[in-house]
Amino acid sequence: xxxxxxxxxxxxxxxxTNVTFIFWDLVYPLAYLLVFGVGMTAMGLDVPxxxxxxxxxxxxxxxxxxxxxxxxxxAWSFFMDRDNGIFYxxxxxxxxxxxxxLGKALFNLLIALGQAAITVLLASAxxxxxxxxxxxxxxxxxxxxxxAGWFFFYxxxxxxxxxxxxxxxxxxxxxxxFLFASSMFYPIEPLPAAFRSIALANPITWQVDVLRYATVGxxxxxxxxxxxxxxxxxxxxxxxxxxxxxxxxx
Amino acid sequence: MQHVIDVxxxxxxxxxxxxxPIRAVDGLSFSVRHGSIFGLLGxxxxxxxxxLRVLTTLSRPTAxxxxxxxxxxxxxxxxxxxxxxxxxxxxxxxxxxxVRDNLSTFGRFHGLTPAVIRSRTADALEQFELGPDxxxxxxxxxxxxxxxxxxxxxxxxxxxxxxxxxxxTGMDPLLKRAVMGxxxxxxxxxxxxxxxxxxxxxxxxxxDDILILDxxxxxxxxxxxxxxxxxxxxxxxxxxxxxxxxxxxxxIASYGAxxxxxxxxxxxxxxxxxxxxxxxxxxxxxxxxxxxxLEINGATLEDIFVxxxxxxxxxxx
Numbered sequence: 008x009x010x011x012x013x014x015x016x017x018x019x020x021x022x023x024t025n026v027t028f029i030f031w032d033l034v035y036p037l038a039y040l041l042v043f044g045v046g047m048t049a050m051g052l053d054v055p056x057x058x059x060x061x062x063x064x065x066x067x068x069x070x071x072x073x074x075x076x077x078x079x080x081x082a083w084s085f086f087m088d089r090d091n092g093i094f095y096x097x098x099x100x101x102x103x104x105x106x107x108x109l110g111k112a113l114f115n116l117l118i119a120l121g122q123a124a125i126t127v128l129l130a131s132a133x134x135x136x137x138x139x140x141x142x143x144x145x146x147x148x149x150x151x152x153x154x155a156g157w158f159f160f161y162x163x164x165x166x167x168x169x170x171x172x173x174x175x176x177x178x179x180x181x182x183x184x185f186l187f188a189s190s191m192f193y194p195i196e197p198l199p200a201a202f203r204s205i206a207l208a209n210p211i212t213w214q215v216d217v218l219r220y221a222t223v224g225x226x227x228x229x230x231x232x233x234x235x236x237x238x239x240x241x242x243x244x245x246x247x248x249x250x251x252x253x254x255x256x257x
Numbered sequence: 258m259q260h261v262i263d264v265x266x267x268x269x270x271x272x273x274x275x276x277x278p279i280r281a282v283d284g285l286s287f288s289v290r291h292g293s294i295f296g297l298l299g300x301x302x303x304x305x306x307x308x309l310r311v312l313t314t315l316s317r318p319t320a321x322x323x324x325x326x327x328x329x330x331x332x333x334x335x336x337x338x339x340x341x342x343x344x345x346x347x348x349x350x351x352x353x354x355x356v357r358d359n360l361s362t363f364g365r366f367h368g369l370t371p372a373v374i375r376s377r378t379a380d381a382l383e384q385f386e387l388g389p390d391x392x393x394x395x396x397x398x399x400x401x402x403x404x405x406x407x408x409x410x411x412x413x414x415x416x417x418x419x420x421x422x423x424x425x426t427g428m429d430p431l432l433k434r435a436v437m438g439x440x441x442x443x444x445x446x447x448x449x450x451x452x453x454x455x456x457x458x459x460x461x462x463x464x465d466d467i468l469i470l471d472x473x474x475x476x477x478x479x480x481x482x483x484x485x486x487x488x489x490x491x492x493x494x495x496x497x498x499x500x501x502x503x504x505x506x507x508x509i510a511s512y513g514a515x516x517x518x519x520x521x522x523x524x525x526x527x528x529x530x531x532x533x534x535x536x537x538x539x540x541x542x543x544x545x546x547x548x549x550x551l552e553i554n555g556a557t558l559e560d561i562f563v564x565x566x567x568x569x570x571x572x573x574x
């Protein structure tokens with residue numbers, strides 16, 4: 008526990024040197040919802056098959072996008088640590104490689120939870136999104152596991168790819184493929200079969216569907232349970248692979 | 258415990274794509290006594306840093322057994338990490354944090370209480386003359402000051418073993434001297450210091466046990482005095498002329514000098530001769546011009562280092 012709290016303390020210290028960064032981290036999904044969501048809602052279209060306006064539909068999408076974004080930024084910090092030389096020194100500190108990864112993830116999970124709380128509360132207060140409040144524990148779990156899963160996923164690439172520019176190119180591709188071939192911006196049911204198959208196999212669809220069920224109650228509990236288990240499996244595999252990648256540093 | 262570090266038949270091989278693997282450490286065995294200052298010396302690529310990386314759990318051995326304080330560096334890596342503090346070769350610091358926060362974060366990783374962290378941070382800031390910069394971010398400091406912060410961290414904790422890879426890089430002579438003094442004090446208190454250095458005078462002054470590596474193997478081992486015996490008959494002759502005589506380099510070459518260096522009016526020649534004939538060579542050289550200053554010294558660690566590594570390379574051919 009001591010090692011985990013030390014890594015979290017370090018991450019917090021570094022993040023606290025830039026208050027603007029923390030502020031943006033916390034409000035960025037809300038800002039996205041206020042600009043993109045409100046714009047789409049203004050077109051006056053209900054989202055097909057859901058009977059809800061775009062703000063309510065997109066709330067889960069923006070929370071999933073925030074998990075994805077915070078995870079890629081946290082993974083990118085491996086490059087910063089390498090450039091500062093501290094990465095290798097830290098590997099000699101009294102902790103396991105797993106504690107290092109988990110500690111790095113944990114601080115950012117707290118940010119992600121804060122971000123989700125602000126977004127959901129203000130979406131309800133400012134945009135009138137009808138939140139399913141009993142779903143809040145599931146929402147917290149989906150944000151927590153989701154952000155961790157995407158962090159471990161990105162960490163694999165950050166640890167294997169030694170070049171910052173190459174990692175940035177990879178994340179650009181991931182943003183395009185994962186975010187658009189998913190249920191983040193639109194429901195996948197009306198999509199062409201091939202596109203729909205890709206979206207169904209996309210872990211971000213699993214996470215967003217769970218978030219959507221937790222926040223506004225869309226989806227069948229049985230299929231949501233399958234997606235939740237699948238995402239937990241994805242997180243476990245990503246963690247194991249990231250751990251392997253970190254050990255490869257040796 | 259008599260030995261703090263035990264290395265048996267250590268081999269470290271690096272695989273490369275479409276090229277033969279490199280054996281950076283090749284069957285190395287040694288042990289380090291409790292409370293000693295142990296120097297790992299060798300030319301570039303000798304395997305010093307690779308050995309240090311294995312000892313500090315940064316790198317896994319390909320074969321062999323490595324124990325630090327009785328703990329295996331592979332199977333009990335965390336136990337080893339609890340007992341070591343490391344200054345790696347590259348400058349390593351939290352650039353976005355202040356000097357004070359760099360020290361306190363390190364202390365936290367090693368499980369120090371907040372009160373201990375505060376008092377040791379104050380001591381380290383004073384000792385390393387970092388007080389005026391305590392609240393400045395490390396990114397705003399020069400390379401030398403960043404290195405200072407990095408080295409100061411190992412004095413925040415009481416780990417029984419300290420590893421320093423080229424610790425004095427970027428340090429001014431006064432601070433270097435102060436750090437060397439502090440390292441001696443730490444060794445006297447029972448901490449074991451393991452260091453690598455390219456500055457041989459530093460090792461000569463500091464280390465009471467030295468291992469010279471070449472091509473991943475032991476080239477020599479012992480304290481400075483016993484190493485010097487390996488090279489009996491090696492002398493450094495320094496002659497300062499009022500004006501450098503013409504043709505001096507050709508003369509030096511004819512005496513079979515191990516090496517020589519000419520700086521302005523001074524020539525420093527390293528000769529491997531029998532004691533009786535060294536004076537003949539010196540007087541012949543001295544007759545070439547008007548001598549202002551003459552000095553004859555026994556072998557330095559540098560002489561031994563050069564001789565041993567050259568010998569080992571000849572044998573390898």
